[in-house]
Amino acid sequence: MDEEYDVIVLGTGLTECILSGIMSVNGKKVLHMDRNSYYGGESASITPLADLYKRFNLHGSPPESMGKGRDWNVDLIPKFLMANGQLVSMLLITDVTRYLEFKVIEGSFVFKKNAIYKVPSTESEALASSLMGLFEKRRFRKLLIYVANFDLNDPKTHEGLDPQTATMKDVYDKFSLGQDVQDFTGHALALYRTDEYLNMPCIEAINRIKLYSESLAKYGKSPYLYPLYGLGELPQGFARLSAIYGGTYMLNKPIEEIVMENGKVVGVKSEGEVARCKQLICDPSYMMDKVKKVGQVIRVLCLLNHPIKNTSDANSCQIIIPQNQVNRKNDIYVCMISSAHCVAAQGKYVAIVSTMVETSDPEGEIKPALDLLQPVEQKFVSISDLFEPVDLGTESQIFISRSYDATTHFETTCDDIKDIFKRMTGKDFDFGEIQRRKDDFSDKTCE
Template sequence: MQTQPPSAFSHRRPSMVERRSSITAALASSTAGRVESRTATPEASIPFLAGLEKPLPESIPEEVDVVICGTGLTESILAAALSWQGSNVLHIDSNSYYGDSTATLSVNQLTTWVEKVNKGDMANYTDASLYIPNDVDLQSLQANKDFGIDLIPKILFAKSDLLSVLIRSRVYKYLEFLPLSSFHFYENDNFEKMHNTKADIFQNQSLSLRTKRNLMKFIKFALTWETQQELWAPYKHRPIMQFLQDNFKLETNQINELIFSIGLCTSQDITTPEALTRIKRFLVSFDVYGNFPVMHSKYGGCGEISQGFCRSAAVAGTTYKLNASIESYDAKTKIAKLSDNSMIKVNEKIVLSTTQKSPFTPPASFYEIRRLTVIVKKSCDEWFENGESSAIVVFPTGSLKTQNKYAVQAIIMGERSGTTIKGSTVWYLSTIETGEKGKLDLEAALETMGDSLLRESSLATLDSQSMMTSSSIRMGSEFPGNIKSEATLKYYLRVSYVQKTSIPHSDVVKPMQYRRSSVTVKEDQGGDIIFSSLPSSEISYDGIITTCKMLYEKIVGSDDDFFDVDFEDDEEAQQDETTVTSSTTVTSGGVGAGAGGNADKIDSAGLPQSSGNVIEGDIDMDDNDGAVEFADDMEL
């Protein structure tokens, strides 16, 4: 097996440890070379990860309990959970990079990936196309390591099972998280900023007093909707829109905001319980860590988090090997042959990502997500809240010129996200509409966003020259999108593709159905082979841990001890969890040790502390108390 020579380190993208702002000074103060500096443990005591921090091992074990093929997010979390439980795990990937189907790729890696998809070498990805304009220097673009394109971009709710696992497993120490509070939805040729606080609602002059009362009444109901079955039970199998009209007398635009922006639903036809579950998810996540409900990881999404769990798994004893796949498996002898002719006895199970090379036929994936990613040559600060570098833009049903049947959702990442260069922004658009119609919907959404942004920029420039006003107009509650600009949106690249999954689009709020659809056991191999599905169309990470626990249960027998670990630094870790949940700074730099944070000091876990905008006391991640104050009664 080939190992990476030390000289190659100077050309690769910096590791997560090197990018952590909280230990940058410690690394910079070392007089040793780059390779030598990694042999010293930084102040935050972050251990090495075999295959990420140093060359891969020369050999692999002859016998293991579990072989996991694919270093995607689900498989990486599983590897860490099994390793800390005591299983001997071999974790391989047929790619030369970590992340598999959920990787964060450089432009050069993305180019190769598109070629593999179109050759049929990447199962469950189809119809990939990459376009780079002629005025872009292709060689410089591919050589630039500052671009990080997520194949499956996602956001993290402040109250979610993944965040709970990140804290419990201590993997959050390897990552940086930034806040996201800017949500916009497009309706009646306008982009409207979502009203997500009491202040927003009551200061909005466009809402009548009765509408404000009804909105607050609904929000209070939504926080405890499960206990008020007499109200929603008659609508159990009926659309949420009808429920909101009948019981809370809300108007269409308020309903669309609740369904598509707060609930992040993809259709008006979503049933009442499903929509209420999604809306409550947003409400209980608000004000947990600050004045925002959602976060995103810096330097990439799924790919970055998966590397964090791979690091944790390696610390617990998992062996890693890239550019490796399973060539054959004998269910009688339980011997697996790898692509380098290694022979390994597998005592328990083999877990396979459906995108990995293997001699087994993966299960069919019937559900499609069409994706369009564009790196725009513009900072797009108009979309962001002050101090932030990300936003969500939603196009509800029927809002586009294509009369879209399903919502188009867009995640916008600016330069402070660590995934693009200065003066540019990454736009991730997606829809569950299939075929040519899905492609047209995404193009229409892209055109609308581009025209509106260019028009706003033109107005800002005009104002600064003729009226001496601010050179950057903030996007108000209404931002006209129907006035065309003569300018043309410029970009570095566009990539589009179709991702397939076996998980139905609505199953993220149906845990039992989600468990059944996300895991497939190959009975013809004695039950030894288990396939994990690609993530669902859900824009958040919700559902990922459900899949991981299902896989864990198939191997161990129960998920009762999933990440139930007594770490050696357990007392310190408990303090860290309290710090994360009760003393995390809410600044323009974000949550965790963000480079742009304005924290007064950094604690031993690399987390900034501040007296402003923090949660008092420890938070039980399973409680629903994060946003109760949001819906307190108010005198009108």
């Protein structure tokens, strides 16, 4: 403990573990501590099932009908990986994929007028979809072709729209797309949580739809991947990466004090000893006086003995309920996984509903999603505060991550990681640079 480190990391949530791994690859001396005895922090996977019951203060043990307790690995914060997204790039470039095995999520669905429809994201699916009428199908197909051909550096592909000033509303108007098509395009393909994007420059939305289509093209069933044995495997994979590059890990370490001098972090005190550092990364729970609450998320974990109706008996899927369909400001997300992913007993399913809290009756807000899952064998309800740092951390050199939002993908988490990296180093996150440092390290260890 009584040593000098470049970076100390507190908490083993996914954001913290990825940054710890990246800093270690970048040649920094890293000490990583967690007050918990397990990896993952807020984003842990809980096993056995009895521990989940205890965590939510449910009396008694899980019934025998739930199968073996050790067969369950239940994520507290459910998310999928976009097959062509930033987190997969981080996993591939750092070789963390060697510790993990992934399965493709079988389907992506959207909710419209109290029914579930498969999200059409290719030209042929658009023409076959029962989500739209014949003329809307053709117009939507034209939008998909426009997005696929779109090249920021080639004005011919912009078809008269300036991508920096034209809004996504202008794009929808150009193709004469109605409210329902706008809903599933913006929320199920571009994965926006609210409708604020409609009045923003269209370039980001176009890139998001491209990401969805490219991710879908990789495996065909859906654009999403999920690791066997749960998301708790991800932080552990990056922890191994950090250890390979010299990072030191300590679980079960009580954090007594973050030591400051002249408004700047100089170390962390644990069990009477001080480890000194130049920079500190932590999740909000370690520095509550330096974060502000920006909302709440409700998550309901539901254990089922059946797949979700009208999903072609998929053993895994995502369903997005766009806010306009249920008179809300924020979307509701459902993601479901099963024994096929080694997270539930044979024949069992885990469905998780999440959304931003908007009223004093959070459970009432997610009723449309819970109705889709009936009958539910057991449910676990959590309402979490969302925090973000009050400053950039450049003066104190304390860099605090954001709480995990209600979305069912990791793109927002990766944006936070890249943002913290830039604030810490003054440089943009560069996948190529990480690859070069990794190759240099491999060359040295082979000599």
